[in-house]
Amino acid sequence: MAKDKKLVEEITSMNDDFAQWYTDVIKKAELVDYSSVRGCMVIKPYGYAIWENLQKALDTRFKATGHENVYMPMFIPESLLLKEKEHVEGFAPEVAWVTHGGDEKLTERLCVRPTSETLFCEHYSNSIQSYRDLPKLYNQWCSVVRWEKTTRPFLRTLEFLWQEGHTAHATAEEAQEETIKMLNVYADVLENVLAIPVIKGRKTDKEKFAGAHATYTIESLMHDGKALQSGTSHNFGDGFAKAFDIQYTDKNNQLQYVHQTSWGVTTRLIGAIIMVHGDDSGLVLPPAVAPTQLIIIPVSQHKEGVLEKANELKDRLSAKFRVKMDDSDKMPGWKFSEYEMKGVPMRLEIGPKDIEKNQAVLVRRDNREKIFVSLDNLEETVENTLADIQNSLLEKARELRDKKTYTATTIDEFEQIINTTPGFVKGMWCGDRECEDLVKEKTGATARCMPFEQEQLSEKCMCCGKPAKSMVYWGKAY
Amino acid sequence: MAKDKKLVEEITSMNDDFAQWYTDVIKKAELVDYSSVRGCMVIKPYGYAIWENLQKALDTRFKATGHENVYMPMFIPESLLLKEKEHVEGFAPEVAWVTHGGDEKLTERLCVRPTSETLFCEHYSNSIQSYRDLPKLYNQWCSVVRWEKTTRPFLRTLEFLWQEGHTAHATAEEAQEETIKMLNVYADVLENVLAIPVIKGRKTDKEKFAGAHATYTIESLMHDGKALQSGTSHNFGDGFAKAFDIQYTDKNNQLQYVHQTSWGVTTRLIGAIIMVHGDDSGLVLPPAVAPTQLIIIPVSQHKEGVLEKANELKDRLSAKFRVKMDDSDKMPGWKFSEYEMKGVPMRLEIGPKDIEKNQAVLVRRDNREKIFVSLDNLEETVENTLADIQNSLLEKARELRDKKTYTATTIDEFEQIINTTPGFVKGMWCGDRECEDLVKEKTGATARCMPFEQEQLSEKCMCCGKPAKSMVYWGKAY
Known part of the structure; x- marks a missing residue:
């Protein structure tokens, strides 16, 4: 187990240097890599798989609440960005400008979208005529760019992945209801999928979104006691509608401005998962978002029957859970450390003695508890234990948050x-x-x-x- | 039914003006909208839902063949783009250049990715050391930009959505095997999901991808007799590996260059669906990719029991199919035209007389066939009919292709x-x-x-x- 120990030692302890610990974890858990593009990250397969699970959890809820996905251009002509005064003042200093297409200089600069209010407004202005066209409940999955001076993977990058919901409603009341509804969807996903407790509230005028009437937020607390703004939902009132002339004819044939909202969460939530649940052995992933929920590690795998049994269990469990089996030629102890580093919620060890006893050993990532389980009720125990891990992580995070x-x-x-x-x-x-x-x-x-x-x-x-x-x-x- | 007729009349006939017919269909079927960004399109909910179904069909197959999704930066520094000679000659004339971040002029221009070979190569150069690191089987879903002079929605746009697979292998044989395997995945999706027959083959040197050793393609034929390149798969040999120094130590401790591939399909496939299956009443969607497979239209919906029955059928059928019910106050005939325009594969009409007879009327979009079906075997009939529509569309397209x-x-x-x-x-x-x-x-x-x-x-x-x-x-x- 010498190698096992060495792998762990390579990570800085959280308490010694939290920032370095964070950098070590994202690298060792193979979440991201750097590239020659300043401030941008390469999201590696394991990091992207977490994002895909998070996307699925969000997208399902967006669709269940009546939202539809669309795709807007990634460029915004300068004149369009300039239409809403507060909005442009907030974003113009931090956008990337495209000035040339091939060899040709553009007659008007295009910015790479930092957010897409202006494009959605233009589209709504063209496509909304009557009260029958309302509400519009659109969402978009894409990447956006903000020219930040200092960056850290997931937390603050020049380019990041996100979703941005943009809706238009007939009345101020409906817009307010939507704003709060989507804030609650975010809170639901953070607490029940990411196991991260949040404080829901309203931003002060100083901290609100550029151009918003009111911004609502979910705030979470990291292990080092720093806060992370984890999702925001904005009520725009009719400010953008007036700037972009988005009007509809109501049932009494009167022209009215629409009331709008927007709301978004980003890949920074992966940073939140790391900094809320991680420990000195690496990442700790909540089962609901873990790419691999259970890793099977055969012990003495060269002995007759071990690999067969490990494969059999993998097939059995794959019907209900996200399962992988590692039969590489590394030492089991080394594998244990590797999957702890990657935050896999549970490992299953199976060796010749276990097979004799018709049992397996389950080890929880969160509290290291060892559970000897009969192969006859394996599915049930795995299911209950994963549910318990999910709950325990939320409880533990809530306790720490309350303590701090x-x-x-x-x-x-x-x-x-x-x-x-x-x-x-x-x-x-x-x-x-x-x-x-x-x-x-x-x-x-x-x-x-x-x-x-x-x-x-x-x-x-x-x-x-x-x-x-x-x-x-x-x-x-x- | 006056309105019904009018709606249809507004569309140009395919035979009169195919290009105008295409433009009418994408607009009337609510697939896209234009914006003030030249050559870029707004993909509306119905168009995007087709893309999501296509993505799912592809992504499932990519994962089943061992590929993992990642995300690379959207910007490429000019010096990185310049590394492979043929590649840069092919793409430099048609890229968008970012020259400013906020108010600051960049010391090196960044192009918005037209394709991401260079970024993947840089990443592979950093992350591949040993034969144990191979193969790398990565894919990315994103948008790319090519500064085209003339554009048409879906077929050729400045920005488009696509996937790009990028793989690295130990040997030339493995790279060739991968190139053909992914071409076959594309052919499978086109034929069995989009119902579009394809010709598989190799591009001439003149037509191959900039920097590729060999390019393979699937070619399909549109209704007007024009061909559409529908997906390509490239074998790069070790050309990029040499330009980017991507080497690994083999089992004999010798340094070797990797062999690479890339392959991609784009939103232009939505254009292919339109131009292969559409007719003078609008879009015709294969059931496997249709956002709505069956639209339920209550007839005399104000009569007692009709809406209740329509809702009951919707709930029943939603368990197995993608179903919607339209109980808006438009005339049934108007609704018929609307969903024909949108290419919904089948509609179900249910009125008081049908309810009396415990039946419903199914109408196929592809051949207008009317099927009277007992409500007792509704699921079975719907399932078989959807399967038959899927097959018929492929057969019909193949016959036309062969004829032409x-x-x-x-x-x-x-x-x-x-x-x-x-x-x-x-x-x-x-x-x-x-x-x-x-x-x-x-x-x-x-x-x-x-x-x-x-x-x-x-x-x-x-x-x-x-x-x-x-x-x-x-x-x-x-």
Whole structure:
């Protein structure tokens, strides 16, 4: 087992250097690779398979709520981007510009989409005439580009994969309902598929999306106490509709502007999985999103009957679970480490002695528990154990999140907490931009959200002492 | 039924103006819309749903043959594109160049990928060391950009969606085997999912992919007698490996270059479906790829019990088929036309008299056949009829293709045929570029492929009279 130990030693410990641990894990678990394109990543098969499972979980829910997929061009003419003032101010500084096609200089620059509101608005302006055309419930899977200065795989890259929902509705109420509905879909996927607990709430005006009337968010907490904005849902009101002239004739034959929403999640959620569940042996994947849920490792595989039995079990279990079997010539201990590094939720060991006893050994990735199981009720035990792993990961993450959630009533107390015990800090806020800026300036923390579940911690703003308008989750964020 | 008639009249007849018919169909069937981005299309929900079904059919087969999905950056630095000489000569004139990120001028231009050989090669060069790392069987779903002068939705657009497989192998034999295996996967999907018969063969050197050792193709014939290159599979030999230094240590500890392939199909296949199966009433979709396989239209839907029965049938049939029910307030005749336009393979009509008789009326889109069916064996009849439609479409397309396939033994005969009865023309070829150029110059037709199934039509080249080396399928192409 010397090799086994060595493999583990090559990874930096989370507590020594969290950033280096993260980099080690994405590399050793074979999720991504670097390329000569600055700030862009190569998503390798194992990383992409996680994304495919996440896509499936989201796409099924989008379709179940009546949404349809479409595809818009990846280029936006400069004049189209300029149509909505706040939107262009938010995005123009960080877009990539195409200026030449072949040898020919373009008469108008095209930006590579940083997000597609403007294209959807143009399309809606052309295709919506009557109340019968509403609602439009569209979604798009694609990649977008934002010219970031510093990047980290999954968390912040020049190009990333995402989905962007864009909807148009007859009334403000319907748009608001849609905005919250999709936020809840995201929260459902994070909690029940990725086993990541979230705080749902509204962004402050400072933190909202460029051009939005209101932005809602799900915020999660990483193992190092930093927050991650994990999905956002925006209500645009009729702002874009007025800029792009998207009007419909209502039942009384009156012209009305539509009300719009947009909502998106990205490949950064893979970063969240890593930083919420991972440990010093590598990745830990929730079964619902794991490309391989169970790895079968034959022990003494050269002995008669072992490989046959391992193959037989693989075939049996593949009917219900995502299963692989590793019969390569590496040592079993080395294989154990490799699949722990890759976060496979459970391994099954089977050797000559197990076969004699009509049993197998299951080992959980999350808590290392060993389970001796009769081959007669293998499916049932695997199913129950995977479900238990999924629940345990969520519970464990929730406990850690709660443990790292603090309360402050003054800015001094706040500063002391955020600098010594990173995490969410709940604090009251008067609603003024000055106080929000002061928190950022003094501590580097930002308002993550005004949660739906409000608490009355005190009657005063923790910064200025004026009457508080709402409780805010503050935190340093990725 | 006045409205019904009107809707149909709005479409140009195929025989009057095939190009206009095509444009009418993609618009009326709600497959695409135009945008302000030159040469790029908005793929609407119905068009995208066809693409999703096609993706599923392909992706399942890619995975079953051991391939894994990955994602590479969308940008290629100019210096990386320049590494393989033939490749860059083929693609540089038609790429879009990014020169600025935000306000900053880039020190090196980036092109938006026209295809990703160079990125895969860079990745392989970094990640392949030993024979144990081979084969690499990667695929990517993404969009690519080629700066075309003239464009048509699906057939030729600046940006299009596609998949690109990129593989690396230890030996030339394995690479050749892979090249042909994937060509056969494409042929399988075209024939058995899209109901489009194909000619499999090899491209001439003139027509092969920039940088390839050999290009194989599947060619199909559209209703107007023009050919469509429907999928290609390239064997690169070790050309790219040498340009990008992709070497591995073999079992004897010797350094060897890998052998590579790439293969791709695009959204142009949706254009093929339209132009192979469509008619003067619109689109005709093969059941295997149709977003809706059966549309239920209640007749006299205000009468008691009709909508309830229609809903009941919808729920019953949805367990096995992709079914929709239209209970909007439009006239049934108008609905009939609408779903004919959209190419839904079959409609089910149910009204008060049908309910009395415990029956429904099925109407096939392909041949308009009416089938009265007892509700007791509805599932069975629907299943068999959908299977029959799928087969009939393939048969019908094959008959038409065969009818429009001609033979020429001299260039004069060839010219006369291709100008009066467009289609495939089989003709012998000496293998010289001059003769190939002459055919193009005189007639506009190109060598579509040298088919695997060779025939000895004559011993002489149809152009120059010198000894013939192979039979070629010639044709005018999209």
